[in-house]
Amino acid sequence: xxxxxxxxxxxxxxxxxxxxxxxxxxxxxxxxxxxxxxxxxxxxxxxxxxxxxxxxxxxxxxxxxxxxxxxxxxxxxxxxxxxxxxxxxxxxxxxxxxxxxxxxxxxxxxxxxxxxxxxxxxxxxxxxxxxxxxxxxxxxxxxxxxxxxxxxxxxxxxxxxxxxxxxxxxxxxxxxxxxxxxxxxxxxxxxxxxxxxxxxxxxxxxxx
Numbered sequence: 001x002x003x004x005x006x007x008x009x010x011x012x013x014x015x016x017x018x019x020x021x022x023x024x025x026x027x028x029x030x031x032x033x034x035x036x037x038x039x040x041x042x043x044x045x046x047x048x049x050x051x052x053x054x055x056x057x058x059x060x061x062x063x064x065x066x067x068x069x070x071x072x073x074x075x076x077x078x079x080x081x082x083x084x085x086x087x088x089x090x091x092x093x094x095x096x097x098x099x100x101x102x103x104x105x106x107x108x109x110x111x112x113x114x115x116x117x118x119x120x121x122x123x124x125x126x127x128x129x130x131x132x133x134x135x136x137x138x139x140x141x142x143x144x145x146x147x148x149x150x151x152x153x154x155x156x157x158x159x160x161x162x163x164x165x166x167x168x169x170x171x172x173x174x175x176x177x178x179x180x181x182x183x184x185x186x187x188x189x190x191x192x193x194x195x196x197x198x199x200x201x202x203x204x205x206x207x208x
Contacts, residue, residue: 018200019049021081027093028077034097039069055200059193067189071196072100078199146173151202155185155194164188166198168205179205 022028032041042062050057055074059067076096083091144150149170157164164185170178181201188194 018203019054021203022074022077022200023047024049025077025081027080027084030093031077031080031096032073034093035069035073035100038097038101040066041069041073042066055197056187059189060187064189068192069104071192072104074196075199076100078203141171141175143175144171144173148173149178151205153195153198153202155191155196155198157188157191157194162188164191164194164197166194166201168198168202170202170205181205 032044032047035041042058046058046061048054059070062070076099080091080096083089141152149172151168151170153166153168155164155166165183166185167180167182169180172178183201185194185197188197
């Protein structure tokens with residue numbers, strides 16, 4: 001849910017768009033600075049706004065592990081933004097850093113990598129320690145408060161041809177549709193990237 005206001009509500013210094021909300025804003029930059037003590041991330045110059053396709057250009061230059069960490073940071077930066085705008089703003093950088101480290105650890109299967117002494121490759125052996133849980137049924141759409149706009153976004157990923165798609169829809173407090181978009185992602189590495197691009201597309205549309 002994003003308030004229709006072109007001035008970014010955290011720092012008050014720039015027009016809100018996807019890049020500013022998840023990268024350039026003070027709290028987003030502080031999160032990256034803090035997590036660098038624990039994760040290897042791309043240099044800050046790679047996070048610069050290179051235009052409409054800045055996220056795609058950034059992710060294309062990263063290996064799988066770094067790409068996953070970068071998407072997690074952008075996702076958490078958006079959470080921090082929403083916590084300030086819609087809640088009490090008490091979420092801290094330290095809490096977010098701890099959450100990201102724990103989330104990545106729990107989301108990644110435990111694996112031991114055995115070195116191939118011929119020097120040709122590494123052979124991963126994976127042990128799954130998770131348990132299966134029943135997925136919750138989707139909840140019904142709820143209206144935002146008066147004067148607010150609510151945006152829902154979703155992304156999909158097709159592993160067979162490394163493509164995906166995204167969909168977004170914005171409604172006002174009466175449930176009337178303000179806009180809706182559906183786009184094909186001609187290059188998409190995984191489901192997390194599709195979800196992130198869907199969220200960023202929603203923010204970009206609201207900022208227009």
